[in-house]
Amino acid sequence: MDAIEVKNLTKRFNSKGGFAAVDHISFSVADGEIFGLLGPNGAGKTTLIKILTTLLKPSSGMAKVAGFDVSKDKEKVRESIGIVFQEPALDWRLTGRENLDFHARMYGIKRSERDARVEEALKLVELEDKVDIVTDKYSSGMKRRLELARGFIHNPKVLFLDEPTMGLDTHTRRRIWDYIKELNESEGVTIVLTTHQMEEADYLCERVGIMDSGKIIALDTPQNLKDLIGSDLVSLEININRGSYDYAVFKKLDFVTDFIAHDGFVTLKMERGDLRIPAIMEVANKSGIEIKSVNLRKPSLEDVFLHFTGRRIRE
Ligand SMILES: Nc1ncnc2c1ncn2[C@@H]1O[C@H](COP(=O)(O)OP(=O)(O)OP(=O)(O)O)[C@@H](O)[C@H]1O
Ligand SMILES: [Mg+2]
Known part of the structure; x- marks a missing residue:
């Protein structure tokens, strides 16, 4: 029962x-x-x-x-x-x-x-x-x-x-x-x-x-x-004080399978994130997007929440 x-x-x-x-x-x-x-x-x-x-x-x-x-x-x-x-x-x-x-x-x-x-x-x-x-x-x-x-x-x-x-x-x-x-x-x-x-x-x-x-x-x-999210996640903390950017430029990278912009961050989904960071930084530079920090991680339950709601659990 x-x-x-x-x-x-x-x-x-x-x-x-x-x-x-x-x-x-x-x-x-x-x-x-x-x-x-x-x-x-x-x-x-x-x-x-x-x-x-x-x-x-x-x-x-x-x-x-x-x-x-x-x-x-x-x-x-x-x-x-x-x-x-x-x-x-x-x-x-x-x-x-x-x-x-x-x-x-x-x-x-x-x-x-x-x-x-x-x-x-x-x-x-x-x-x-x-x-x-x-x-x-x-x-x-x-x-x-x-x-x-x-x-x-x-x-x-x-x-x-x-x-x-x-x-x-x-x-x-x-x-x-x-x-x-x-x-x-x-x-x-x-x-x-x-x-x-x-x-x-x-x-x-x-x-x-x-x-x-x-x-x-x-x-x-x-x-x-967490497996639902699958791949690696690369989060970019953006200096949003410098104006608004078109984050769709990241979508043009062929290894990026999905991306979501939230609270001054852009989170990109991909396989083998460890190899991709230089290419991501290059796109950011070319587009004038100022990046404060980069974080590579495996998905957490926070990412699952983000995936379903477009927001983070923690404000
Ligand atoms: N007695 C009540 N009368 C009217 N609205 C209420 C009452 N109790 C809760 N609510 C509303 O119901 C919603 C859910 O509240 P609840 O306390 O269940 O959330 P919670 O998930 O436990 O949040 P927290 O993480 O802050 O504890 C909220 O919008 C809250 O304002
Ligand atoms: Mg409660």
Whole structure:
């Protein structure tokens, strides 16, 4: 059975119609999968998560989580899931242990079992030595780790993580990624996370749905999505203060298979980019296009987004 099944799901905040924050989305997530929703600000990721966790009512369409319908079987859905919200949601007056204990109590976990679960959860996120400190005194990375522990303390079937590492430094981010992987592997919990960091989606997720303006515009494994772009990419950073240029000159190079101009950059697609840079520079020089930097790379999920939308995820 799929852990999540979504069909034609739509959410309009204005009942009179208007724009759809979630716009006829369909997808499914397999049991035990780590699934990512990647997209820029306002894409609809949180709205979708809120519908799947029964916090928002869909306008139309159907969604099932752990086999239960989010509209008809709210309680059953809630019993089956854990959530880490985008906005911090710890009680800052309580210690780490008290936060977890309170949450476990809410889920009706018995005292005898509760202590063991709390210890286990704290161990996974390596906060054992901070359990008796009020969370107000935690660093932002420690708070996030505790929230993660709280999200799975009651053994949910599906764990939703809305931007689990937003605002954290690279080191803390990597540690959280490791906890997420560990949790998925050791407990077999299905994980749905949202992010606007392509490295996070790439590193963590078995499959990624790329979201933009309420729609999933591409969905596959990170590797397949990148293979879709194929060849090498050469990005030229243009000095746009010198006026506007006709970038079509690059298209005349016979090895350029595609090009896209965006935010002061021109990105060209080609095979063997390493051999082509001199010829590209020559065309730029002849056309008076002033280049500030050149970057050769393999496609990333950012390029996949760019390919489908003509924009970059990061402004
Ligand atoms: N309660 C609400 N009432 C009206 N509009 C809303 C509400 N919540 C969200 N929206 C709108 O829905 C769209 C999607 O918002 P959402 O928070 O789902 O995006 P997101 O992908 O999570 O963005 P971010 O990366 O910034 O967290 C936005 O245009 C937002 O303004
Ligand atoms: Mg959001």
